[in-house]
Amino acid sequence: AVERTLSIIKPDATKRNLTGKINAKFEDAGLRIVAQKRIHLTKAQAGVFYAVHAERPFYDELCEFMASEPVVVQVLEGESAIAKNREVMGATNPADAAPGTVRAEFAESVGENSVHGSDAPETAAVEIAYFFSGLELVG
Numbered sequence: 537a538v539e540r541t542l543s544i545i546k547p548d549a550t551k552r553n554l555t556g557k558i559n560a561k562f563e564d565a566g567l568r569i570v571a572q573k574r575i576h577l578t579k580a581q582a583g584v585f586y587a588v589h590a591e592r593p594f595y596d597e598l599c600e601f602m603a604s605e606p607v608v609v610q611v612l613e614g615e616s617a618i619a620k621n622r623e624v625m626g627a628t629n630p631a632d633a634a635p636g637t638v639r640a641e642f643a644e645s646v647g648e649n650s651v652h653g654s655d656a657p658e659t660a661a662v663e664i665a666y667f668f669s670g671l672e673l674v675g
């Protein structure tokens with residue numbers, strides 16, 4: 537089925553001008569960027585987005601990092617977009633990411649791993665709604 541997923545190009549990647557190279561990988565995989573904006577999150581806004589990780593030891597560091605530089609938030613659309621995006625991103629830890637994936641090529645560490653992508657349809661819906669209104673999604 538055609539799905540939409542929430543993608544974030546993280547501070548380590550925007551800082552190194554990798555937005556275009558990462559978007560090329562998404563588009564080459566057949567994912568359409570139907571919404572996109574560059575924003576600078578506050579630590580509190582990052583904290584709400586990652587609330588599911590609030591009890592993890594890396595939560596504070598993660599929120600600091602996500603607020604350290606601008607991010608690009610985007611909605612990707614396509615056939616099985618959630619799984620396809622996760623394939624293009626590669627494993628969370630770049631040491632485990634398959635060759636050619638975004639994280640294998642660009643990520644600096646398990647924390648500064650260049651991209652985020654929703655992990656399921658329910659989380660995609662919540663995450664998209666956190667950043668975009670319906671009018672901003674242009675399929």
Ligand code: CMP
Pocket residue numbers: 589594598628646647648649651652653
């Ligand atoms: P993401 O897919 O955005 O979801 C949660 C994020 O937490 C993850 O990518 C990483 O950036 C971060 N993360 C996961 N595990 C660790 C870890 N062991 N140490 C630091 N950050 C982590």
